[in-house]
Amino acid sequence: MTLRSLSSRVIGRLALRATSVVSFAIMLMPIFFISWLSFFKNEILAFPPDGYTLRWFSQLWLQPQFADGFLTSLEVGLLATLGGLALGVPASIGLSRYRLRGGALVMTFLMSPLIVPSIVIGTALFIAFVELEIATDLPINGSVVGLALAHILVTIPWTVRLLTASLVGFDRTIEEAAMNLGADRWRTLIRITLPVIRPAVVAAALFSFVVSFGNLEISLFLVGPGQTTLPIAILQYLEWKIDPTVAAVSLIQIVIVAGGMLITNRFVRLSQVV
């Protein structure tokens, strides 16, 4: 190995490390700033801070909307995740296994909620639900079911994209072996296919939950009287106040989600998933 090639390898390695560090720094910067800001003493966010306090965390008890919003977001997020998987898993298997006529068109259709702005989806769904109520007397608008159905729409693209990517590299001979040994299609799906694509299913569930939990635009139109989601509660708080309370709420949310991911990690290695 020549000195030249050695030095170019060292430079390459250093460049890779530097890029990794910068990438991580960029990704962690919002979390770092939110955490830092939540302890600022000054009500108007400006640098440098006047001092540090835990006051904004204690203020949260005076804003019941944040707790209510968190619970509603959690409920809708879980329903949307389950609904997204229930629709996304069969759709992905169907699209990746069978050469369907118009399969590409179906895939584009399933991806379309990512292309259409959320605010347009929210408005369109609201108007559609009103028309449905006129026709059937079913009050879907303002119900958790209506909200969850709308959120399912935005989780489907994530589920389908992640699962089809996983299924492309799937070795079908394992399934064939199972069927040769007497397993029917359903048993093969449950015992072979799903366990193999489990990391992708978990990743899809995580992405779906995060997308639903943080959704603001669709929820704004479909949330019912007496209900709020956490993003709406944060937005509404900012309408009248600009103190670091929202940073404190966000930090608590980050801690809870991170805790959830750590627990999940005990069952599925997240590093293999995302």
Place this chain on the structure above:
Amino acid sequence: MKADKSMKLLTKSPSRRTVMKSIAAAGAATMLPRASRAAGGKVVVGTWGGDYQNLQQKHVVAPIMDKEGVQVIFATDNDSPRKTKMMAEQRLPRGSMDVVALTGSGMYEMYTKGTLHELDFAKLKNASYIMPTLKTKYSVPHIYTGRVILYNPSKVTEAPTSYADLWNPKYAGKVGVIDIQYQTTIESAAMINGGNLKNYEPGKAKLLELKKTGVKIVPTNEAMAAALKTEEIWMCIMWKARGVQWQNAGVPIKMVSPKEGLVLYVSEMGIVKNAPDKDAAYAYLDALLAPGPQQGFIDDMGYNPTIDNLKPSGEMAQRIGFSAAEEKTMMVQDYDYLAKNDSQLKEWWDKEFKS
């Protein structure tokens, strides 16, 4: 057959006992206090959330509505979704909201779209106290404040008196405007360049002059507060109540009313045309106008009362109130002009001023 039965019922002479019972019932009903007619109802209030919702809960719901037995449910979101919902639900026999809170211009827009119920002010005990400048036939004013000039007294040593002072070359590069306040900014510029509330056009040329001096454009009210705090900006136009909140938060500013006049920001409440419970909605509007809740919004939010039987007193009068001379210059925006011109004003702002 059915028609015959109906005719018989209509033409049948009522017995003396029935007539006496009806008269007694009608008489008893008129003797009941108005609020009790709404007792036991449910009112859904479409409103902004956060502090505005919390203070309604504290000053309107807890002390008045709960005692009247009217259940209040808040439907919180922003103006745009609220207006969209009102328009989309027009065809429903029963809308999802009874009462809606909107800005003056938003309320006018909804009235012109036919989504609001014209109020019967005889059903509001406190209606006679509403400030005449703020009265409309489709809403009640809840709170108001005026548009003033905010300045940093350590940097702007000579207190401004006019919007024109923002154009003073001494402060070039230290004046800020807020992107989302494009309407009021063009309006203010128009007021010192031959325009008025029915004609914002002269404001455009004046703002282009300000642009040449290096005006800072910040995206939101919050960004303006931060820029004032760090003294990156020394002077701007803002609602007085916001200025008071920023003073409370330690921003080094003073406020002054421009000599061109005091244009008001009014938060209004109206009843939706297809409100499921109009009696409860009237009870809510009446409670909003009562002196107790109005005082609560003075103390906790820094906005002025919209009724003339209550004035801010003591320190609050100094901080949030307006003098008799200032009150004489109060004016409300021409909502019709704004509704017709908003899109072209926004287009000019984005393409010509901000570019």
